[in-house]
Amino acid sequence: MSERAPDRDAAGRTGRLWGGGFSGPPDSEIERFCASFSFDRRLLRADVAANRAWVAALAAAGVLPAAEAERIDAALAAIGAASPVEVGAPTGEARPPENAFEDVHTFVEAALAARVGAELAGRLRTGRSRNDLVATDLRLYCKEEIAAIRRRIAAAVGACADLAARCGPLPVPGYTHMRRAQPILLAHLLLAHAARLMRDDDRFAEALRRADVCPLGCAALAGTTVPIDRAALARHLGFARPAENSLDAVSDRDFAADALYAAALLMVHLSQIAEDLVLASAEEFGWLAIGDAAATGSSLMPQKKNPDALELLRGKAGRAVGRLTGFLTTLKGLPAAYNRDLQEDKEPLFDALDTARDSLRVLALVLGHLEPVPARALPDDGGDLLATDLAEHLAGRGVPFAEAHRLAGEAAARARASGVTLRRLPLEVYRAVSPLFDAETIGRLGVQASLERRDREGGTAPARVRERIEATRAWVAGRSAPPGEAVP
Ligand code: ARG
Numbered sequence: 001m002s003e004r005a006p007d008r009d010a011a012g013r014t015g016r017l018w019g020g021g022f023s024g025p026p027d028s029e030i031e032r033f034c035a036s037f038s039f040d041r042r043l044l045r046a047d048v049a050a051n052r053a054w055v056a057a058l059a060a061a062g063v064l065p066a067a068e069a070e071r072i073d074a075a076l077a078a079i080g081a082a083s084p085v086e087v088g089a090p091t092g093e094a095r096p097p098e099n100a101f102e103d104v105h106t107f108v109e110a111a112l113a114a115r116v117g118a119e120l121a122g123r124l125r126t127g128r129s130r131n132d133l134v135a136t137d138l139r140l141y142c143k144e145e146i147a148a149i150r151r152r153i154a155a156a157v158g159a160c161a162d163l164a165a166r167c168g169p170l171p172v173p174g175y176t177h178m179r180r181a182q183p184i185l186l187a188h189l190l191l192a193h194a195a196r197l198m199r200d201d202d203r204f205a206e207a208l209r210r211a212d213v214c215p216l217g218c219a220a221l222a223g224t225t226v227p228i229d230r231a232a233l234a235r236h237l238g239f240a241r242p243a244e245n246s247l248d249a250v251s252d253r254d255f256a257a258d259a260l261y262a263a264a265l266l267m268v269h270l271s272q273i274a275e276d277l278v279l280a281s282a283e284e285f286g287w288l289a290i291g292d293a294a295a296t297g298s299s300l301m302p303q304k305k306n307p308d309a310l311e312l313l314r315g316k317a318g319r320a321v322g323r324l325t326g327f328l329t330t331l332k333g334l335p336a337a338y339n340r341d342l343q344e345d346k347e348p349l350f351d352a353l354d355t356a357r358d359s360l361r362v363l364a365l366v367l368g369h370l371e372p373v374p375a376r377a378l379p380d381d382g383g384d385l386l387a388t389d390l391a392e393h394l395a396g397r398g399v400p401f402a403e404a405h406r407l408a409g410e411a412a413a414r415a416r417a418s419g420v421t422l423r424r425l426p427l428e429v430y431r432a433v434s435p436l437f438d439a440e441t442i443g444r445l446g447v448q449a450s451l452e453r454r455d456r457e458g459g460t461a462p463a464r465v466r467e468r469i470e471a472t473r474a475w476v477a478g479r480s481a482p483p484g485e486a487v488p
Helices: 028-034 037-060 066-082 104-116 130-167 186-211 230-236 246-251 254-280 308-331 340-368 387-396 401-417 427-433 439-443 447-453 462-480
Strands: 171-176 179-185 288-290 370-372
Touching: 037 066, 037 104, 037 130, 037 230, 037 340, 066 104, 104 130, 130 186, 130 246, 130 254, 130 340, 130 370, 130 462, 171 186, 171 447, 179 186, 179 447, 186 254, 186 462, 254 288, 254 308, 254 340, 308 340, 340 370, 387 401, 387 439, 387 447, 401 427, 427 439, 447 462
Parallel strands: none
Antiparallel strands: 171 179, 288 370
């Protein structure tokens, strides 16, 4: 598509937000390279909101007559409400071509001129710059997206807790170094992942707090000459406070880096839970059955049900981490104040936040399609996973733990050599290892007993796990309806 804003109209205007001092239009390739409209159109609603707040501030400062401000405001409201470039709008005929405008700010001013005339539209950018505007837009966008992501985190945590509740007291081997270690409840494993997601929520809350500062009114770099009330302007846009240094305000993208980090670590966590779920639902482990709705088939091997959605959740961490490191590299070495490099903030942020939001939704869905398989529970006999318990029994009788550890290790080696579990190893063999072993020590060996003994806070004892499920659900309930925040 080659449609572009005309280079000059009858009054000599260029259709760009600049050009008076230029002898000719830019090279079209260079213009295309510099343009951001193809992606920053997503900021339309934020841009309109910031512009409307600015118009109100100009009017309050007595710089724009109330009647003019009202006309501009009504037109901006219509642009924000009706435009086909609004986020999520389907691609329609009315959608302007991607290269028709330099950026969303140019588009809004052009759309405004079409509604109220170029004369009045031209007053909009009195005392402000695209530099403070774009920073404001991106912060508004970030705040909204983070709130949406936090709602999705709450839903995913809720789905984790629900699956944990469905798993009930189902015991499975716990692994360290990917080697069978001690019995745990499968629910305990799921709640470990929920705990990580709850910390992610906290990180996003912090990223939101950092984004909650208003750069508008800082103009290009040095501050505005218009006597506006910046605190009122910040409040009007829902920000906690105005930015304190105009140079910093137009170039600070720390909030974007914070959001990218929160998204990257969240995606790393999703990759970890995805991996655990891939394993737990594999034939070799088989603790969880994955419903057909969450699986995909093989084009060649008819028997297969593949966990592709989980694999993609695992794989997308790479994308999110890349977005973070890429953007940090963009920021490195930038001089203070606005530089066009900063335009590279948008695509990473959009992509990382989209990825996080979408992935959380898919995770919650997959969790809903997983069911525990009681037949694959760890038998109470416990194999050699009870070796620690054996050592602890001896230690409980006053044997130094180091010695108890050595004796239990020897018993475990003998059980392994004769192909029996610790519980089935004959008493004589135990007594050959040490007379400290007796029938009671061996009789007390069992998965259930092992689990129940781990009953301090944070342990895998069934009662503790039930408490954590309830606490996690209470957290979800508190998160999904925080005071003053709309629930989707
Ligand atoms: N498209 C630009 C960006 O995203 C808007 C700000 C442009 N400012 C400027 N002085 N050229 O950063």
